[in-house]
Amino acid sequence: MFDKSMCLSDLLINHLNQILREGFSETGTSCFIFDASGELLLSFPDKAEVMEEITEIARQAALDALNGNASRIQFDRRCLTEIIQHHGQIQGVLVGWIESPQQILLWQRLMQLTRVRIEDSLTTQEEINGLSSEILNDYRELGLIHTLSTQLAGLTDMNLVYHEILKHVVEIVKANCGYIFKLNKAADELRIVQQYPHLTGHNISFPVRFSEELLANIVQTGESILIEDTTHPLWNAESGYPFTPPLMGCALQIGKNSLGVILVSREAGAPVFTAGDLKILEASVVQSAVAMMNVSHLENLKRSNQELHQEVADRMQAEEKFRKLFEQSNDAIFIRALNGKIMHVNSRACEMLGYDEDQLQSMTTLSLFAQADYPSAKKAIQTVNDSGSITFESRYQKADGEIIDVEISSRIIDPKKGIVQGIVRDITRRKQMEQELRHNARHDALTKLPNRTLFFDRLEQSIKNAKRRKGYAFAVLFLDLDRFKVINDSLGHTVGDQLLVEISRRLKDCMRLEDMVSRLGGDEFAILLDDIKGLDDVMHVVNRIHKKLARRFNLSGHEVFTNASIGIVLSQTGYDEPESVLRDADMAMYRAKVHGNPYEVFDTEMYINAVERLRMETGLRWALDRKEFRLHYQPIISLETGRIEGFEALIRWQHPDGDLVPPDKFIPIAEETGLIVPIGQWVISEACRQIGIWHTKFPERSDLTINVNLSSKQLMQPDVVEQIGRILKETGIHPRYLKLEITESVIMDSAEFAMTALSQLKAMGLQVQMDDFGTGYSSLSYLHRFPIDVLKIDRSFIMEMNAKNNSKIIQTIVMFAHNMDIGVTAEGIETEEQMVQLQEMDCETGQGYYFSRPVETEAVDVLIAADIARQ
Numbered sequence: 118m119f120d121k122s123m124c125l126s127d128l129l130i131n132h133l134n135q136i137l138r139e140g141f142s143e144t145g146t147s148c149f150i151f152d153a154s155g156e157l158l159l160s161f162p163d164k165a166e167v168m169e170e171i172t173e174i175a176r177q178a179a180l181d182a183l184n185g186n187a188s189r190i191q192f193d194r195r196c197l198t199e200i201i202q203h204h205g206q207i208q209g210v211l212v213g214w215i216e217s218p219q220q221i222l223l224w225q226r227l228m229q230l231t232r233v234r235i236e237d238s239l240t241t242q243e244e245i246n247g248l249s250s251e252i253l254n255d256y257r258e259l260g261l262i263h264t265l266s267t268q269l270a271g272l273t274d275m276n277l278v279y280h281e282i283l284k285h286v287v288e289i290v291k292a293n294c295g296y297i298f299k300l301n302k303a304a305d306e307l308r309i310v311q312q313y314p315h316l317t318g319h320n321i322s323f324p325v326r327f328s329e330e331l332l333a334n335i336v337q338t339g340e341s342i343l344i345e346d347t348t349h350p351l352w353n354a355e356s357g358y359p360f361t362p363p364l365m366g367c368a369l370q371i372g373k374n375s376l377g378v379i380l381v382s383r384e385a386g387a388p389v390f391t392a393g394d395l396k397i398l399e400a401s402v403v404q405s406a407v408a409m410m411n412v413s414h415l416e417n418l419k420r421s422n423q424e425l426h427q428e429v430a431d432r433m434q435a436e437e438k439f440r441k442l443f444e445q446s447n448d449a450i451f452i453r454a455l456n457g458k459i460m461h462v463n464s465r466a467c468e469m470l471g472y473d474e475d476q477l478q479s480m481t482t483l484s485l486f487a488q489a490d491y492p493s494a495k496k497a498i499q500t501v502n503d504s505g506s507i508t509f510e511s512r513y514q515k516a517d518g519e520i521i522d523v524e525i526s527s528r529i530i531d532p533k534k535g536i537v538q539g540i541v542r543d544i545t546r547r548k549q550m551e552q553e554l555r556h557n558a559r560h561d562a563l564t565k566l567p568n569r570t571l572f573f574d575r576l577e578q579s580i581k582n583a584k585r586r587k588g589y590a591f592a593v594l595f596l597d598l599d600r601f602k603v604i605n606d607s608l609g610h611t612v613g614d615q616l617l618v619e620i621s622r623r624l625k626d627c628m629r630l631e632d633m634v635s636r637l638g639g640d641e642f643a644i645l646l647d648d649i650k651g652l653d654d655v656m657h658v659v660n661r662i663h664k665k666l667a668r669r670f671n672l673s674g675h676e677v678f679t680n681a682s683i684g685i686v687l688s689q690t691g692y693d694e695p696e697s698v699l700r701d702a703d704m705a706m707y708r709a710k711v712h713g714n715p716y717e718v719f720d721t722e723m724y725i726n727a728v729e730r731l732r733m734e735t736g737l738r739w740a741l742d743r744k745e746f747r748l749h750y751q752p753i754i755s756l757e758t759g760r761i762e763g764f765e766a767l768i769r770w771q772h773p774d775g776d777l778v779p780p781d782k783f784i785p786i787a788e789e790t791g792l793i794v795p796i797g798q799w800v801i802s803e804a805c806r807q808i809g810i811w812h813t814k815f816p817e818r819s820d821l822t823i824n825v826n827l828s829s830k831q832l833m834q835p836d837v838v839e840q841i842g843r844i845l846k847e848t849g850i851h852p853r854y855l856k857l858e859i860t861e862s863v864i865m866d867s868a869e870f871a872m873t874a875l876s877q878l879k880a881m882g883l884q885v886q887m888d889d890f891g892t893g894y895s896s897l898s899y900l901h902r903f904p905i906d907v908l909k910i911d912r913s914f915i916m917e918m919n920a921k922n923n924s925k926i927i928q929t930i931v932m933f934a935h936n937m938d939i940g941v942t943a944e945g946i947e948t949e950e951q952m953v954q955l956q957e958m959d960c961e962t963g964q965g966y967y968f969s970r971p972v973e974t975e976a977v978d979v980l981i982a983a984d985i986a987r988q
Contacts, residue, residue, distance in 0.1 A: 134159055147171060147214035151179040153207050175212040182210045275412050279311030282379065282405040287313055289401060290394045292381035296360065297369070298332060299377040307332050307378060309359075331356070332366070335378050341367040341399055345389040363389040367402045371410050379405065448542045455502050455535040457481040469543055471516030482539065487512040487520050501527045501537060510544065522548040561636040563614055564621035572635035572643055576695040579647060583688045592655045594644040595684040595702035596624075596662075597710065601640035608675055615672045616679070623665040627658060642681075643699065652687065652718070659683055659716055682709040683716040733783060736772065737792050741799060745771050748803055749971035752980055753824065753942065753964045756956045761984045763822030763856070765964065766804035767971045768796070788828060797831040798840060805848040805855060807974065812854075815981050824856045826888065829863040833870060838877045845881075852882030856907070860888050864903060872903055879904040886942070890930065900937060908934045912945025912965070918954055931958045 130150065150159040155176065175196060182198040197213040272278050283295040294314060298307040331351045335342055343365045344352055352362060364382035368375060379402055383390070449466035453459050462477045470477070470485065486494040490511050501507045506528035513523050527539040559571035567575070579591045598620065605613035617640065624634045624642060633645040646655060663680060670677040684706030692698045701719045709717035740746055750764040770778040787793040808823040815821075831837060845852055857878065864871050875885055886907040887900075900908075910930055917923040927943075934941045943955050946965030955963055969980060 130158055134161070147175075149175040149179065149212040149214075150201075150209060151176065151183075151212065152209040153183065155180050155183060158209065171214055175214060179210040179212050182212075183207070272408065273412060273415055275409070275416065276311070278405075278408050278412050280313065282401070282408070283311055283313035286379065286398060286401050286405075287381055289397055290365075290381055290390065291383075292390075293383050293387070294360065295379065295381040297377060297379050300336060300375055307336065310377075312359075331358070332378050332380075335366050335368050336375050339368045339370060339373075339375070341365065341395055343390055343392070343395050361385050363387065365390045365395050365398055367395075367398050369402060369406045369409065371406050376406060376409055446540075448540050451477075451482065451539040451541065452530075453482050453537050453539065455537060457483055457498060460536070466541070469515075469521075469541070470513060476516075485513050487514045497525070497527075501529065505529045505532075513541070521545045564618055564636050566621050566625075566642075567633055567635040569635065569637050569643075572633065572637070572645065573695040573699075575633050575645055576698060579645060579688070580692055580695065580698070583692075589688075590649050590651070591688045592646040592649055593686045593698050593702045594646070594655070594659065594662075595686075595699065595706040596642040596644070596681040597706050598640035599680050599682060599710075601679065604677055604679065608672070608677070612672045612675060612677070616670055616677060619670055619672070620666065620679075624662065627661040627665055632658075637699075643702070655685060655687070659685070663715055680715070682706050682714070684709060685716060685718045687718070730786065733778075734786050734790055737770075737783060737787055737790070737796075740770060741795060743773075745773065746796070746799065747771050747777075747973070748800065748807065749973055750807075750977050751964055751971040752969050752977075753822075753962050754968045756943075756952060756960055756963050760988070761818075761821065761980065762962055763824060763854075764808075764977065765824040765858070765971075766800060766807075766826075768800055788830060791830060793828045793830050794834060797826075797828055798844070801825050801841060801855075802844045802848065805844055805850045808854060809848050809850050811977070811981060814978070815985065817985050818981055820854075821981070822854045822856055822884075824858055824886065827857045827859050827863070829860075832859065832863055832874055837874055838881070841878065841883070842881060853884070856884040856886055858886045858888040858909065861890070868902075875904055879906075889944075900939070905939055907940040907942055907962075909942045909944055910960075915943055915945040915951055915955075915965070916947075918951055924954070927955075927960075928958050931960055935959065 134150075148161040149157060149172070152158050157172070157176065160172065178196040178198050182200060197215055199211045199213075201208045201211055272281065279297050283297060286292070287295045294312065296309055297311040299310045300307055331342065331344075331353065334340075334351055342351065344362045346362045347354060349362065360380065360382040362382070362385070364380060366378055366380035369377045369379055379398070381390075381398065446463060446465055449469045450463045451459055451466060452461040459478050459480055459482060462474055466477060467473055472480075482498060483491065483494055493509075494511055497507055497509050497511070506526075508524070508526045510522065510524050512520050514520055521543055522545045524542045524544045525539055527537060530536055530538045559568060559574075560566065561568045576593065582589050583591065598616075601613070601616070604616060617636070620642070621634065621636065624644065628634055628644070629647075631647045633647070635643045635645070637643050644658075646658060649655060662683070666680045667678075670679070684702040684704065686698055686702040686705065688698075705717040705719040709715065747769045749767045749769055751767060752761045753763045753765060754760070755762050768780055768784075770780075770783055772778050784793070787796055804823045804825050808821060811821055812819040834840065841855075845855065859871075859875075879885055884906040885904055886909055887905050888909045889911045890908040908930065910927060914923055914927055914930075918927065931941050940962070941960050943951075943960050943963040944965065946952055946955065946963045946967045948967060951965075952963065952967060972980070
């Protein structure tokens with residue numbers, strides 16, 4: 118136990134009184150000094166100002182401390198106690214009544230300094246006064262820290278917290294300016310969030326990922342920094358910092374959670390910060406970090422509260438929106454229980470089915486379905502009950518008995534209560550449109566007949582039947598209307614469409630119910646004759662068709678006559694694919710049209726010819742690249758002098774199999790496929806090149822000309838004039854040595870375009886000759902319009918020259934041509950007698966076997982040399 122005879126000296130009491138009054142004047146703390154016997158010696162504030170209840174609590178705390186002979190902190194009673202000793206003897210006890218936990222720091226600092234000084238055995242007034250001054254200075258600053266803590270405790274705005282922290286810290290440590298940097302861990306950077314006093318132009322970010330950076334070091338180590346001048350190793354003069362030494366910085370953190378950095382600095386040359394300044398900064402930072410964390414928590418709480426309010430508002434809005442959607446939806450909405458009982462419906466459901474709301478709520482979901490759909494509906498309802506959702510199509514029966522198509526999307530919306538939502542859409546119109554689309558996709562829009570797709574489906578089934586059923590046979594007819602293009606072009610497409618519709622009707626009249634008439638496109642029709650006995654059945658139908666179509670058509674006041682060419686294929690030929698059947702029927706129809714027959718039955722020879730034609734077409738496409746074409750030349754002789762005037766270039770094809778293919782075998786195919794254009798260009802180019810060689814080789818005959826046939830497709834090319842001009846330029850041949858031969862059909866295909874092109878070619882200096890003259894039916898009508906230089910009388914007239922009429926025709930042609938200043942060349946001269954007769958008729962030139970067959974280049978050299986020798 119302690120010695121109660123001992124008591125505090127008046128000097129020590131006065132000293133403590135001075136410290137309490139000056140050090141705690143701003144803290145709101147009540148302090149009491151009791152002697153070793155428990156008698157109250159001093160109270161702060163004055164005893165009269167202290168409540169008796171607090172005083173009594175403090176006395177009890179003092180006695181507890183004295184009896185325990187130890188200092189302790191009693192948080193449960195909000196009292197702080199400290200035993201006062203001098204040379205190991207208990208002198209009394211100091212009791213503090215605290216207002217907040219933040220005052221503990223101030224109290225502990227006071228006790229630490231007081232206890233040390235008392236143990237130093239103070240004996241003089243001077244020493245006591247010095248101690249008082251030191252303690253008072255410390256606690257004036259600690260009081261400011263407490264004031265900071267008190268002011269921060271009431272703030273809820275983070276910017277104000279930042280401002281108060283910097284303001285008080287700068288004042289406490291007597292700095293010129295301060296900064297708070299907030300850490301953004303996601304962006305790995307520190308950014309200035311507050312300056313005091315406020316400075317502009319310092320919105321600077323500092324990356325914290327570099328360990329040598331000053332601020333990064335504070336954040337990463339959590340240690341405070343005191344920098345006296347620019348020689349400090351962490352100072353970087355080129356960092357762009359808005360501050361200079363002396364400075365000190367401290368990490369803002371709660372535990373290990375870094376919030377940022379607080380940093381203060383003085384002007385260059387000002388006194389450096391001390392370790393005491395750094396301790397005060399650290400103590401202030403603790404209060405600041407707590408306040409920042411509190412405000413952050415408060416902001417988070419406010420944000421959470423706002424989010425909660427927003428969530429509530431959103432839910433209310435969603436419920437209102439759902440209610441509006443429920444009532445205003447274009448689809449019927451049903452809310453039912455798992456057992457199918459209808460609980461709620463919207464107005465669209467009543468409108469769709471013709472029931473009122475009460476009627477529907479007395480029904481089950483299953484009762485809405487058409488009776489025939491009950492089995493599938495039960496399965497669908499069970500599926501949604503088991504799996505949670507389903508979408509399917511079915512049919513509902515309305516109150517008036519009408520059946521409608523519906524699409525149902527059903528799902529469980531409340532599993533606990535077993536509530537199911539069904540959204541029902543009336544798709545009756547859509548189903549009708551789908552059916553129409555399917556029908557339109559398989560039928561011709563104009564005639565309403567089955568189209569190619571549906572015809573192929575039926576034909577494919579017939580092919581399968583022919584393979585499965587013994588004795589089953591079918592036939593396919595391919596029809597192409599005669600003169601349809603003429604009717605369409607002359608009377609218009611409207612009349613042409615009317616004709617197609619009427620023909621469709623007449624064709625259907627010729628068929629049995631099991632047969633099918635199809636329009637393949639344009640004026641082409643296909644007929645499937647199902648389950649026939651033989652060719653006699655087919656011919657019976659073909660004859661009926663021809664009789665029906667032979668009757669006149671009255672279309673919009675126009676009397677029209679037409680018929681059809683028909684190709685016939687019998688299933689006995691054996692087929693695997695519909696395309697092959699139609700191909701052969703088309704082939705037979707083409708044969709009928711070419712031969713002028715009303716019909717043709719397909720046979721194997723047609724197919725062989727078609728294959729051969731395809732082989733030849735394929736070969737033609739490679740012939741130019743493989744350089745398989747050759748030119749033969751037939752001389753054109755002056756009938757007056759016997760000299761060679763020039764040559765006609767005639768193309769030959771040296772086929773890879775070794776045969777020399779004559780032009781009448783491949784030219785029609787080239788014309789049909791369009792290959793005649795590149796082939797014709799090659800002929801002109803090669804002929805011009807060769808005549809140039811002969812001019813050089815035989816300078817005595819540099820007047821020789823070359824004749825080249827020009828097809829209608831060549832003449833119709835938009836750049837035909839440019840093409841020929843380019844060839845002449847490349848080969849160096851003057852235009853007067855090139856003569857172009859055209860037929861009457863070339864002119865008739867496109868008279869205006871042909872006349873323009875020929876006039877331009879004639880203007881270049883070329884000659885234009887009309888080949889095979891006399892075989893057409895309109896030749897004379899074109900002679901006065903087109904720039905024709907020479908008429909070539911067809912060999913058919915020359916061969917029959919001895920006949921009286923033919924001789925007069927030739928004489929008439931020659932006289933007619935001379936009257937129009939047009940020259941005449943006779944083709945196909947084979948006898949001397951023919952030559953003499955033509956000389957008597959004043960025919961200028963001729964060519965034929967009598968003079969020479971078409972020969973290769975080497976033979977031409979011999980002919981020219983001999984011609985020169987004769988002269």
